[in-house]
Amino acid sequence: MALTGIQIFKMTPKKNCKECGSPTCMAFSMKVAQGAVDISACPYMSEDALAQLSEATAPPMKTIKIGTGDNEYSLGGETVLYRHEKTFVSKTRYAAAVCSCMDDATVDAKLAAVSAVDYERIGERMFTELVYVNFAKDTDASKYVEIVKKAAATGRTLVLGCKCPETAKAALEVCKDGKPVLNGADASNYEEMSKIAAEAGVVLGVSGASLDELYDTVAALEKLGNKNLVLDVTMGTVKDTFEAAVAVRRAAIKDGDRTFGYPSIVNLVPLADGDKAMEEALAAAFTMKYGSIVVVSEMDYAMALPLYGLRQNLFTDPQKPMKVAPGIYPLNGADENSICLTTVDFALTYFLVSGELERSGVPCNLLISDAGGLSVLTAWAAGKLSSTSVAKFIAEQVEDKIKSRKLIIPGKVAVLKGDIEAKLPGWEVIVAPLEAVQLVKFLKDMQANGQL
């Protein structure tokens, strides 16, 4: 429970020495209660008081770190249930799955495919961050360890899905330095598993046949002193898994129930049961609804392109539009005689349009005017992209630097053509197709027709 200013005040030494930057201990306490300053700003708090306070002011959901080096990821640490309340902090991470129930060739092919998806979108690297290595019942433990070894060789952080203590121990022997997750504790084995995870210094994944069982097991593990956990909320059905994913997150954040204050794992492999499109739909649903790690059978481009786009949108700061600086961007070795194209300063639009222009290989100048960081149609509807704004920008900042007098405008604002031409004597305005992806063909056709 959060403490009030008065409760905190009672714990201060009441010296009013101002060293914390506040005029009085009371003022300081009020600020701490609001979360405006940290208790550590007062050098005179007793150990006891600090312990009590850190417990009370701890975030509702723990931040759990997995992996090492470049492959270290923070999970959890969220403070809200909806992105409009405050920015979500720890992105969903995706794991591709292999299993000891697969033959060697399949495992090798799947592991090779892990590196297939790797691209950049608006400055963010998109790739399969994790590999889930499942130990199926009645399969050979030494085979499992071999697969773990191979999976570790991909350089990805591992999640070991293994409920057998001996096998888990052997597997950790070969991969614990990479700080994998050992997803293997349940009501029947948690004591032993907790010991194994603690010895190896790795995060322990906990599962349960029901929410109640999961809750009890987590409570028991915390009693043993293990708070380095993630909760596998995968239940027998999609419906029950959805409930578990929501219930765990909501209990921690809305109801302050710290027992459920951990990141989650949702394993889609059993839920989608080989239905690829279903798995894609569920991956999106559980990215939205609180999966910290989402396990898929394979991450290919069809799965990744929408999913990483969704994640990027979900985890952006709702207060900050992503903008690029207005100006002239010469592409593909363009000079002052190269044709001009224009678009808005919304980072996503810039990224999509410049990407296609680069792909075309045609030298051109991309002119970005200040459109308030809005998309083409939004800016147009808001009056921030108009014939006046474009003409003004070109007259003031382009005409003395660029000799070409051909301007290509986005197809979605084709209506601006006449007015821009009227306001910019000497310029020829050409309407481009609606979507950036059509630019490559459009420019190549222009080139072939000698229009450039």
Added chain:
Amino acid sequence: MPFNRKPQKFNASIKEVEIGCGDKAVKIGGANVFPFYSFDGTVGNAPKVGVEISDMGLEHEPEGVKAYYAGATTMAEIAKKAAEMPGADFVVLRLEGGDPNGANKSVEELVAVAKEVADAVDAPLVVEGCKNVEKDGELLPKVAEALQGKNVLLMSAKEENYKAIGAAAGLAYNQKVGAESAVDINLAKQLNVVMTQLGVSADSVVMNVGTATVGYGYDYVISTMDRVRAAALSQDDKMLQMPIITPVASETWAVKESTASEEDAPGWGPVEERGVSMEVQTAAADLVSGSDAVILKHPQSVATISKMIKELM
């Protein structure tokens, strides 16, 4: 100590709206909890899946869509097949050809298409305009008149043309009205306020609060739907309790991920698989954010999303 469940109960619910007639009629809305939170209370009617067809025919459709409609040539035949698509709950006719900057078909011609489609199917029908506000303001009232008695939903009544569309669909011809706003809770509410002031019953309105493809400004779609649903339930805001319908296909099949050929995007794999994935992922995200109906077009997407809804209900 067992897990102490604290269900989120609300003394408010989403309105229920019926589209279509007879045994094929569908109801959307009715929930008094967040989307699919059946563990909290009543989820109301299962979200519904609409299948989009266009007066422009099939020429520009992806291969899998063309293949599904193979043999169908008239709009009536296409509509029949759409209604029979496994997982489909209703049919959506988009009158794209009306766009003055496109094919610019006449109102009469488009009304005839709407009639042909409405007569061919007994599934509930949703009619979307061409997005041009003036043309839609003319066209949709005429469609509303021509389809009297069918209880259709006429989409795309916006701030600029709601009077014409609302008065015809909602008042004169007793149809349902789709109120479209641009990804902003206040705009959505404002439109419902003026629509009801016009005299349209709040129970005859379905909202399209704005839509985008995942990755393309979709952050605003999530937050708009989250906030609309929260205001409807926790603040009992009557002007935000209309069910939400989201056109998905018309957005997702236009973006690069769904259209770039394999030569143009080496390594990305079959274009159709990417298109389906774009469509199902956007639809799934819309549904968990609060859409009561989604509009799709690929048979595989329709089957998948209707299966996902069943599994979540």
